[in-house]
Amino acid sequence: MTRVLVTDVAWPTTDVERSVLAAAGAEMVLASPGESLVELARDADAILTCFAKVPAEVLDAATRCRTVARYGVGVDNIDVDHATRLGMVVSNVPVYCVDEVADSALLGILALARRLLPLTRDVAAGRWGRDVPGAGTRLRGKVLGLVGVGTIGSALAVRAQALGLDVVAFDRRPVPGVRRAASLEELLAEADVVSLHVPLTESTRHLIGAAELAAMKPTAWVVNTARGPLVDNAALLDALERGEIAGAALDVTDPEPLPADHPFRTRDDVVLTPHTAFSSDGSLAELARKAATNVVDVLEGRVPATVVNPAVLDSPVLRLPR
Template identity: 40%
Template sequence: MANKKNYKFKVVITDAEYKSFDLERKELEKADADLLVCQCKSEDEIIEAAKDADGLIVQYASITRRVIESLKKCKAIARYGIGVDSIDIEAATEHKIYIVNVPEYCLDEVSDHTIALALACVRKVAMLDNAVKKGMWDYKISTPIFRLRNMKLGLVGFGNIARMVSHKAQAFGLSVIAYDPYISSSVMAQDNVRKVNLEVLLAEADIISLHLPLTKDTKYMFTEKEFKLMKDTAFIINTGRGPLIKEEDLYKALSANWIAGAGLDVAEKEPIDPNNNLLKLNNIIITPHVAFYSEESLRDLQRSAAKGIAQALKGEIPSSLVNKEVLKS
């Protein structure tokens, strides 16, 4: 029997739900790294599995300060995804560990899903489908439905996904406004989007779509106050992060018809609690955090996350480095 190759580096996947990890192995072998796949369920399990790892790849696991401080020789942590709110970036930077994400995967998928939820909400597709399956053939239960063309889409956040959403929405005849304090009006204008402040967006938009990272500043950005400032005919779409919306207040808004409806692909707590009051409403569509998914996007995700780790192990600066402050330390 041939001896197993002695690799220079060890990379640990703390948790993942993919069928195969051949794509990761292929990328990591370029850096002379072996791969260990785990399914850690707790902080202690992560610490035990990763204590001597040169790199980590995580999907859902929380990489806390305690985990980071236990890593003896870790050079980089990659997350399968765009958001990195599950990783203590400050602690990682202090310990000179690169944080890597996959910023350009699933742009088409999430923007498509955003448009799909918006269309389904405006046309009340789920409500009508449920009614027909219960033996009710009557369009009048869906009134009022308003024409999509010439509606105004308000984007909260104007990153890569929001830009794609703006292009696709304009193809349906929607005008687009956006709120993002970090993007200039001239940059937005290149995509035929008008920059506004949040108060104007809430007052004018017929559809509001959230495209923000989850930070201490954006958590519960949408509460009772914001819902009451929206049109009573407006819809809110969230394919970003669940806690951007305070669900208790969204339930009030939908129940009292402060707004017309909502389309969510994310929840405050995932999986969503089966007793969550939102599940009792017929003016909301909820999908199980699936917007990222296609067979093609999964392949891009797995390959790119591993590539970021491999770059770090080879002494390179990862092309998708999140915590650029680490370069100054």
């Protein structure tokens, strides 16, 4: 029987993908924590992965494997170049949680603006009314700077504009209704909020570091719902402690999870969530269905809807039946 190795999931049930695969006559094998993916990959005709690393040694062991499919958008946990050399189609699911991530980014902005964390902690400590210091920030008229304006960035722009924010973007593509910054430096200098919506690559790693943070307004905030390593967290902590910027909303960090004693966990100026911006009942079901369908397409000789490494389709070692 055709076997599909699922390396890991971040949700309580695999009923959706199991059903899609079973309808195609494929058996799903879910790896347990601590199991060797190298060993499990030897009998796999396909690999479905969420956050687990799928490096060259796993791909080399998977001599029957035709495809590696990612539950999600980014493929930085997969050695895509090596998969291409081996003739494996790599796919992802670029559109499934647009509303959820855009909502989460907006939530982070609102939480910082309305000082949600310190106010909640004040109430828990018994303080109320005049005993609670500090006012919030009026968002109307503030500038939201978007670094990357794909589907999620565009969805956040619509939400932000509804609240009266002026949206400016740094992206190669023009976006209707959104002003365009000529450079990242220009955006950082102007923005009251900087929200990141780009994939993690070698060129975007630590895109926001000490120099970029120093270029921002001391009243500005950073929002990251994309990938943790886009921000140099050590530089961010230093900038917060120095008062170079005013706050951050982070759904992703580097590393994940943060150490139990990391200062981000207890700072009032950091809104921290555990890489769950993508997650809802609707988005997870859509993600599982689309990722499993990508696998089935390859197993049945079709090109999946979203191929990350299209060059493999012309490769003489392509493992997709011609």
